[in-house]
Amino acid sequence: MPLKKTLLLISILMLSACSTNKASPVNQATIEIVEFSYTPSSITIPVNQPVDFTIINHGTQTHNFVIEKIALENLEIGGDIANQEYLTGDVSKYDLQVSTIAGGTSTLHFMATEPGEYKIFCTVQGHETAGMVGKLIVVSQ
Ligand SMILES: [Cu+2]
DSSP states (O other), X not given: OOHHHHHHHHHHHHHHHHHHHSOOOOSEEEEEEETTEEESSEEXXXXXXXXXXXXXXXXXXXXXXXXXXXXXXXXXXXXXXXXXXXXXXXXXXXXXXEEEOTTOEEEEEEEEOSOEEXXXXXXXXXXXXXXXXXXXXXXXX
């Protein structure tokens, strides 16, 4: 390949890499769970706008989607929610949580009211250290 064409191709590749790096906020997302990860592991949402998440647990055990501290309103959870017995720790201290049974699908509806970066993790014993962590990024428009 001639040098000019090669350079052009390289710059196009670099531009597209840049644009995918900067995730634009979404109002809807589907998060897929297996042992022991969330896909995608990072979700960017807009502040002060309602969002809907669908959480699909492809795993063989119950998994949780938890954010310890986040300012939010209008929280609604639904779908295949596991019994509280599957949650560990002090359940009341988490602002956002849904526990999805193996093979089940749960839904989360809420509106985050403060921009920031929040850690998502699974509170089932040992799962966070096994790698079940993610990131929710709330951005102002
Ligand atoms: Cu888990």
